[in-house]
Amino acid sequence: MTDKIAAILKEAGQLHLSLPAPQIAQVAKAAALMAKALSGGRKVIWFGNGGSATQSQHMAGEFVGRFLKERRSLPSISLTENMASVTAIGNDYAFDQIFSRQLEGLGQAGDVAVGLSTSGNSPNVVKALEQARKMQLHAVGLTGGGGGRLAGVCDVCICVPSTVTARIQEVHLTVGHILCALVEDALLASGALRAG
DSSP, X not given: OHXXXXXXXXXXXXXXXXXXXXXXHHHHHHHHHHHHHHXXXXXXXXXXXXXXHHHHHHHHHHHHSOSSSOOOOOOEEETTSOHHHHHHXXXXXXXXXXXXXXXXXXXXXXXEEEEEOSSSOOHHHHHHHHHHHHTTOEEEEEEETTOGGGGGTOSEEEEESOOOHHHHHHHHHHHHHHHHHHHHHHHHHHTSSOOO
């Protein structure tokens, strides 16, 4: 059992350490888009299914609450939080519209929409990012493998080079925390946020 634990930790650690330079550049690009949107009075909107749904809520919470530094709250929401909307849209329309329909009502040009899908092929995430681009939101994808369908509908696609869902989600969590740190630093440095 201890060998299995050590092997999983090694696999997860190596995946974090070996994120390719082009993907690291995509993380930096996503952070810059978020900082620009937030400094301009726009928001960051997160969404995904299953584990990615809870990660979306986690990241929105880091922006609205705080991450590492005392500062004002930042406007960010997760489209997985309002179960009345999710279930009503799923029931009255279709499950693949649960995020795109919410974006239609809540999104504004200049916002950043962040879709998480470990396969890159979740129909509701793909459809939402297509909707985001139609509405002139910045579309950011966090995915795995080769990026799947998300790669073709994003302005920025951060793709974890793995096909193992758990490992991809672990790197997505780390990337989310990096985005929070970079955005806080950028907004504090620019004077768009006051320090605590």
